[in-house]
Amino acid sequence: MDCPYCHKPMEPGWIEARCERLSWTPYGEKKGPFRWSVSQNGVPLGEYYFFQGAKIPADYCPHCGKIILAGVPRRPEKKDTK
Numbered sequence: 001m002d003c004p005y006c007h008k009p010m011e012p013g014w015i016e017a018r019c020e021r022l023s024w025t026p027y028g029e030k031k032g033p034f035r036w037s038v039s040q041n042g043v044p045l046g047e048y049y050f051f052q053g054a055k056i057p058a059d060y061c062p063h064c065g066k067i068i069l070a071g072v073p074r075r076p077e078k079k080d081t082k
């Protein structure tokens with residue numbers, strides 16, 4: 001795919017973690033105590049396997065340094081924190 005920022009070709013690859021779950025965490029939240037934890041309003045990235053960790057497809061732009069993740073699930077309805 002072409003980079004949506006600089007419109008040059010991106011390189012396909014992966015972002016991987018050994019043993020840990022990958023997740024996006026909003027500012028002000030913590031991931032949690034376990035290696036498979038995701039914060040309250042966080043978004044898990046890729047599949048997670050206890051002994052293998054996590055892996056998600058990602059395209060990297062060597063021209064501007066952006067990374068685009070593929071297959072990120074939509075976050076469930078945001079939880080009310082009141």
Ligand SMILES: [Zn+2]
Nearest residue numbers: 003006061064
């Ligand atoms: Zn770019």
